[in-house]
Amino acid sequence: MRQPFTREKRASPLEWGASALRRLADGVASFGLFGSRVATIVDPVRIPRAEHSISRSQISSATLKVLYTLKDAGYEAYMVGGGVRDLLAGVPPKDFDIATDAKPEQIRALFRNCRLVGRRFLIAHVRFGSEVLEVTTFRGPISDSHERDDSGRILSDNVYGTLEEDAFRRDFTVNGLYYDIRDFAIVDYVGGLEDLKRRQLRLIGDPELRYREDPVRMLRAVRIASKLGFEIEASARKAIPQLAPLLGEVPAARLFEEVLKILLAIDAAASFRTLCELGLFREMFPQSEAVISESPQLLQFVESALSNTADRLARGATVSPSFLYAALLWPAVERRASTLQDKQGHPPAVAWTQAAEEVVARQISRVAIPKRFSVPAREIWMLQPRFEQRRGARAKRLLGHPRFRAAYDFLLLRAEAGLAPQELAQWWTDAQESVELSDLPPVPDEDGDAAPATRKRRRRRRSRSGKPAG
Template sequence: MNWLKTLFPRNKKIPATRRVPRAEHPISRSQFPSGTLKVLYGLKDAGFQAYVVGGGVRDLLAGMEPKDFDIATDARPEEIRRVFRSCRLIGRRFVIAHVRFGDEISEVTTFRGQITDSHERDETGRILSDNEYGTLESDAFRRDFTVNAMYYDIRDFSIVDFAGGLEDVKAGVVRMIGDPELRYREDPVRMLRAVRIANKLRFRIDKDTAAPIRRLAPLLREIPPARLFDEVIKLLQCRDAVANLNGLNEYGLLAQLLPQTDAALAQPQTRVFIEAALANTADRIAGEQTVSPAFLYAALLWPAVNARQKKLGGEDVVQVNAAIAQASDEVLAQSAKYIVIPKRFSVPMREIWALQPRFDMRRGGRAQRLLTHPRFRAAYDFLLLRAQAGEVPQELADWWTQAQIGEGLPPLAPVAPDGESGEPRKRRRRRGGRGRRRADQPTSPSNA
C-alpha cells in the first residue's frame, strides 16, 4: 500500500475498498450484450478473473445506456488469445485484446501495474511506457476518475469499488483519483475526459479536480496531433457537443486544440454559427443519421477560412475561388500544428468551403451544375447554418431549398438599387488583341 501514498496528496485519505452485493445495486447481467457475457464467462471458465469496468458500470449506475462495455482481467494478452480464437492483440504502449463475437468487439485489458519511478516519462511527467501488469487493486487506482474505477464481478454479480465511485455517482461528481496535477501530467488527455464525462452524465467537476486544468492546458501540446483529432471527435461529435465546446473554452483547452476556433468564438455571430453546427450534428446523432468529421471540422475552421478569404479579396469568380483556396491552405496548415486532419476528411472540407461562393451564382447553367455536384448536399446544409447565424441572407438559403424541390429554378429576387445582383462580377473580355471576336464567329451562350 505504500505506493498509494505517492498517488494521493498528503492531506487526502486513501478510500476504503467496498464490495456491494447484487441485492444492493441496480446492475443486472441481462443489461450486457451477448458478446460481453461470452467473454466474461469464457475467462471465468478458464480460471481467470473477469470484470466489466469503467464507463459500462458508470453509465448503468447513472441510469444511462452505455456505448460499450470494457473488460478487465488478470489474464495476460497471450492467455486471452489462447482462450478466444477470435482475439486480436493491438497496441504498443499497453497491449489490448480485441475479442470478436459476430459484429460485437469486446476490449479486454490485463490489470495494469502500479506507477513507480521506473516508468519512462518525458520532461513534463507524461508516461511514455506502460506495459506492466498488476492486480485488481493496482488497476483500479491507475484509472483516472473515481466513477471509472468500479468493477462488476461476473462470479457473484457484485460491484467492487476501490475509490469511492459509488458515492460520487450518487453526488453527481467527477473526481480525480489521487493528486489531480500528478494525474494530468501522466496523461494530459484526462483534462478533456473530465469535461466530456461531466457533460455526458450531467455531473459537476470536483473543484480540486478542476483547479489545475487551465494552468496545465498547454500540456496538450505534448500529445500527438493524430490522437487529439480523435479526442475532438469524441467531444464535439456527440449529443453534448455544445456543452463540451463551452467547457473546453472555459478551461482554456480549446485554445490548445483549435486556437483559430477559440479566437473566433469571441464574435457573437461566429459562436451562433458553430453552436448551430454542433446542435445540428447532435440532432442527427439522436435521429440515428450519419455524421461526418469532415462536416464538423469544416464548421469549426470556417470562421478562420472566411475571415482570411475576405482579407485576400476578389471581385470576379476566378479571384474569389483563388482566395478561398489560399485561405483553406493557410488555415489547414496552421491547424496541423495542433491537430492532424486526415486527407479523407480535409478534401471534402475544402470542397464544402469552395462551394460556398457558388451559391451566389443562381443564373442559368451554373446553378444547374451546382445542384448536381457530388458535394452539393453537404455544402447546402452548411449554407443553411450560415443563414441561421445571419452570415448570409435567409433568402439565399430559401432559394436553394426551393431549387431542389421545384420544377426548374425559382425566380431571383429583384436587383439591388445600385445595380448589383449579389454575384461576383465576371471577368470582362478585353477588346482588341487576341481577345477580339471576329465578325464571323458565333457568340457564346450566356452563363456558359
C-alpha cells in the same frame, strides 16, 4: 439503488461516504500513484446483486462470453469503467471494457479472434462481429521505473498488478467501479459510488500529476461530465486551464479520435462551451478560437452546427466528421480568405483555395484530419461563394453538385447565425423545388426588386447563305 454496505456491517450514508473518502485518501497516500508496490491495504466496498441495478440482460452477449471464458479458465474477470458507470447512472453504454489478471499472451491464447495492440500499454482487442471488446491486464502502481517525457507524460506502462492496484490507476472514481462476474457484485475501492450519487466527477489522486501522466484526461473529464450532467470536482477543474497546453504533447492522431468522441455526440454543444471556458479548445483549434473569441456570431454558428449534429444523432440520422470539421474550421478559413481578397488582391476562387489549404495545413499539426474528411470539408467551403451565383446555368450546375446538400445545410447554419443573408438561404430552398432552369426563383436586383433568374437570349435569324438576316 439500495444502500451499499461493507462486508462487516451495514453503514449509514454519512458513515459510508466518510469511510469511502478515508479509504481513498489512505490508498492514494500509500500507493502514491508513483511509489513502489505495497501490500493490499484497502478493504473494498462490495455491493451484492440485490442492492444495485445492473442486470446481465443489459450487458452485451459478447462481453458476457469473454467474462465467462476468463472465469472458467481460472482468471479473475471484471467489467469495468464506462460500462459500469453508465449502467449505474441509467445511461445506455456505448461499449464495455474488461479487466483481468490474465496477461495479454494468456488472453490471446483463449480467443482466436484476439489482437494485441498498443505501445504505451498492451491491450487485447477481442472481436465478435462488429463489436470489439477491450480487455486489459490489471495495471500496477506507477514507479520511478516508468518512462516519462519532460512534461511528465507516461510513455511506457506495461507493469501489471492486482485488482486493488488497478483500481487506483483508474482516472476518475466513477470509472473505478468493477462488476464481478463470479457473484455479480459491484466492487468499489475508490468511493466511486458515492461520487455517482453526488453527480460529481473526481480524479483519483493529485489532479496535476494525473493530468501530466495523460493530458487527454482533461478532455475526458469534459466529455464524461457533459454526457452524464455531472460537475467536475473543484480541484480537478481548477487544474485544467493551467495544464491545457500539455495537449500540445499529445499525438495529433489521438486528438482526432478524442475530438470525435466529444463533439460528434448528443451533448456536443455543452462540451464545446466547457472546452472554451477551460482553454482546451484554444489548444486544439487555435486558428478558429482566435476568430471566435472576437465574434459572437461565429460562436453561435459553431454552437448551432454542433446542435444540428446532436439533433441528427437523436433522430438516428447519419452524421459526418467532414461537416463537423468544416464548421469548426470555417471561422479561420473565412477570415483568411477575406484577408487574401481584400488586402492582397487575390481573386475569390484563388483566395478561398489558398485559405483552405493554409488552415488545414496548420490544423493537422494539432489535430489530425484524414483526407477522407478534409477533402469533403474543403468542398463545402468552396461551394459557399458559389451560392451567390444564382443566374443562368451556374445555379443549375450547383444544384447538381455531389456535395450540394451538405453545403446547403452549411449555408442554412450561416444564415441562422447572421453570417449569410436569410434571403439567399430561402432562394436556394425554393430553387430545389425547380425542375427546369426557367423555373428558378427570381433573383432580387440591387434595389431589392425581383428580376428573372435567367434571361432567354434572342437568337438572330440567319439567311440561307448562313449570314445574319437583315
